[in-house]
Amino acid sequence: KAGVTQTPRYLIKTRGQQVTLSCSPISGHRSVSWYQQTPGQGLQFLFEYFSETQRNKGNFPGRFSGRQFSNSRSEMNVSTLELGDSALYLCASRGEGYQETQYFGPGTRLLVL
């Protein structure tokens, strides 16, 4: 089975712009979660989608949004970028069942100038 894939891998934007990141989960996985990783704050949960519905959301401003498509692929969008949004954004997918493991993609590294 192919793993979780994320595109693009690297991205450079300027303040005020918006950005869309994409995640393709492992085949058959309907749960997709997003995490932000920064040196200062570490790994923080952004949100989780399951069957096209946002099921859980972390403590991030409304500039961070996401969606999930019928094929379980997910996108996250950050509007009005700030310097502090520079981070590694990780996507993870998970099968159903409470003992299922969350598998992570390689991440998208976003640099905001």
Place this chain on the structure above:
Amino acid sequence: AQSVTQPDIHITVSEGASLELRCNYSYGATPYLFWYVQSPGQGLQLLLKYFSGDTLVQGIKGFEAEFKRSQSSFNLRKPSVHWSDAAEYFCAVGAGAGSYQLTFGKGTKLSVIP
């Protein structure tokens, strides 16, 4: 709300020496606990997980972890470290069986001296 503490930011060990990485968690119910490893520029790879049952959990790459409820700990161990184990290690606690999120510790960076 759950939280995870990894007291050691950076650990250096010699190749062949034993390793123990500490993890303490705070969670009101029975925790789901995980150790992940991250190599530079990579995503997170699961080493092992604990949901219930035997408190000593075996993982990949020769790692094991022991869940101690009385100490709220889930320490990661390896009897003999290899140079390829140099990476950053994250302990995490998972919330709930339905809506699912992981809360991570700040990580411990492991350096291995040849």
